[in-house]
Amino acid sequence: MLAAISPSSNFFHSTIEEEAEADTKPLVFFSRALDLDRPNHHEAAVMAAIPDFLFGLRNSFYLGAYQAAINNSDIPNLPADDALERDVLVHRSYIALGSYQLVINEIDSSAPTALQAVKLLALYLSENKEAAISSLQEWLSDAAVSNNPILRLIAGTIYMYEQEYNEALKHTNSGGTMELHALNVQIFIKMHRSDYAEKQLKIMQQIDEDHTLTQLANAWLDLAMGGSKVQEAYLIFQDFSEKYQMTGTILNGKAVCCMHMNRFDEAESLLLEALNKDAKDAETLANLAVCSLHLGKPSSRYLNQLKLSHPDHVLVRRLASAEDNFDRAVQSIA
Template sequence: MATADHLFGLRNNYYLGAYQAAINNSDVPNLSQEDSVQRDCLVYASYIALGSYQLVINEIDSSAPTSLQALKLLALYLIGPENKQTTISNLQEWLGDPAIGNNPVLRLIAGIIYMHEQDYNEALKHTNAGGTMELHSLNVQIYLKMHRSDYAEKQLKIMQQIDEDHTLTQLANAWLNLAVGGSKIQEAYLILQDFSEKYQMTGLILNGKAVCCMHMGNFDEAESLLLEALNKDAKDAETLANLIVCSLHLGKPSSRYVSCYLRVQDILASDMAGCSMYMFISCYLSQLKLSHPDHMLVNRTSAAEQSFDRAVQAVE
């Protein structure tokens, strides 16, 4: 007989992006020692997701279990660029230790860190064997980053065989559908809509639904969802980035002025339909630069700005 999962609510909150709710409702009674460690991992992972890196670093000491030490490594990696190389060196040393190298949380953190480094092959070296739903779902994300939806689909099928109704399985299905596009976008939207009806509405769900709407050309609905997400967290990177893209489309661009200044992937922007639209985009972009200076959109925008400045200097 299957035992009750005392951490189901806590896990679900974390998976769906309800990080503060996960923290607030983490006082679960009658946990085994193993479950207590898992509970603490989810709590500290939630703090990391909220950007409270120093709290995690301060509270996890050298006597903590390997899983918690791995989360401390992630916090050290994310807190600032000056720590990255030292953290990666420590990570490699731990992964090479036969006593702890196969710890699933450590392998998960390795995958996350190397995905941040855009070293997807190295990430897969540590995650591809799977073993937990978290590792399988991370594999789906990595393969989608590599534009290998075929391999992502194989990982999803493994997750479906383990537990088709698992929250991570459903999320992975939505991610894959978004990547495939076409008629699959509607399927992704329905998955996210189901989550929004069953559970607390979070920035993660709102952003997912908004991206689906943008793919389907429903930019007004997308903007409404993103503004709701912005009210929940004014500094969320994906909300700000998606608002920039959505605002460009709502501005009905003609590809003249801002196309040189604000290049968002392959989307060409322009004069906007009035200064107010440009002001909104500038505000979102400024906040994104301030809160997340290493975000892909910030890097691409900076590169576009430099190219524009060089072009201006060439004709002056």
């Protein structure tokens, strides 16, 4: 996740069948923000000269190696800001692994704003949605903390989950971090606004075209655009698989590309490998259900697992809606 810029952060996965409703309200405000949000190349050069103690930890998190991120988080003598970022990444990794209560218990009221924001995400995902959103709104109304980048990231993530995309963009559109830019790409894709997603991607490429999040965002946009772009997305995930530890995020990315290219046997093989890594991963189960349908195989086992473990997943909601519509249609002609 940015959870998962997934939820779970995996906040960044999507099934081949997913189509979020587009929010077609005017985007003039966000267009202005995109024009203003240009990278500071001097600042980037200065930052490049500073040792990045958390590079490996961030990379593990972005690519879905959550347990590895936790296991490798004991980094000695970190500066205070890096130590806080480390703690944020570790707790977000626990959230991505479904350990919501652990995060809720460990972060108390004296913790910094960034960790309090992470706790709100854990509360939201642990079915305390109303309380989490109410607390989030209070934090966002406090001028002293409302511009905190992690708070803005969590706000954008939660409102994206709620499909309140314009509300999400109010808190993320000004960017400021690579994760916020990457989340903007996700949100615009869900709004079926690939043009705005492409503008965000270009900003990321100007800042650091080789950054893992830039490459991920590029792959998401390629998938959204379809056609020959899907092969380019596949090559990005293939490159990840050759450079880094194989994760469910990478396997699902490659599998979705394969499904778009009608290579369902290859997709199934990749997804079964992902299932061996995490038998309860929502995106793996959803993608396996879709892939099985295309292969003419039973999908009920994967769907039932998904319904039990992730009842709010978009595929589960869409199936429930379709079943309700069918039942009403039958009753109308009975």
